[in-house]
Amino acid sequence: MASVDFSEAFDSVEYDAIWKSLKCQGVHPKIIRLPSNIYASAEVAMKISANPVPIQVSRGVRQRDLIFPALFAAVLETIFCNMDWSKKGININGCYLNHLRYADDIVIFTHDAKxxxxxxxxxxxxxxxxxxxxxxxxxxxxxxxxxIPVLIDGRAAPYCTNFVHLGQRVSLDGDLMQK
Structure with missing residues (x-):
């Protein structure tokens, strides 16, 4: 199994990917327009020689927005729908369990390293x-x-004997002490 972490997950998702994901999942265009218009005007100001310079923001969800978990989840749903993992993972009575996810906390399951x-x-x-x-x-x-080495983008992912998922320790020895 693999515990997957994204670098600055909520700050890096591209706005276009959010709107395309919502559209792909059948959200009405009028509903998409509301957050799209809010995010379209997103900018930050950076002071250069004491003068503020506005910079347009084109990625990242506002983490304090009430809608941000749904926007991020929509993008992740599209990512997982684009991957054909129907026969991958662990076979349990004819059904395949290949991942668990909550927001950006993802665990991938399979029976073999390759x-x-x-x-x-x-x-x-x-x-x-x-x-x-x-x-x-x-x-x-x-x-x-x-x-067995597991490569992602040509780099080996490290092995471990335990990790924390959603605040719960997962380990090979079955010790489930909370973090």
Whole structure:
């Protein structure tokens, strides 16, 4: 299994990806227009020689907005819908469990390291297309068998014996102490 972390997840998702995701999921154009208009006017000011210079913002969801979790979730839903993982993951009575996700907390499941590598690479490519980057320093692999290198974008993801998912410790030894 892999615990996946994105670099600055909420700050890096591209606005166009948000609007396309909402449209793809059947959200009415009038509903999309409201946050689109709000984000279209987003800018920051940077002082250069004591003079403020406005800079247009083209990515990132405002984390204090009530709608931001839904906007981010819509983009992640599109990423996962674009990947054909229907026969990947762990087979449980004929159904495949290949991931769990809540906001930007994602765990990928599979029975073998090479399949995990292919899944993570596909996820990386689909994520890159919307401005999200997998953070290799915080993405970890946990396995109960021999540690075979798992590459993401040509770099090996580190193995671990435990990680924290949604505040809960997940470990090979079954110790589920809370963080």
């Amino acid at each position: 399949e995990l590598e292919r899944m993570l690479q596909e996820m990386s490519e689909n994520s890159d297309a919307v401005g999200l980057k997998i953070n290799l320093s915080k993405t970890v692999i946990m396995s109960n068998s021999v540690n």
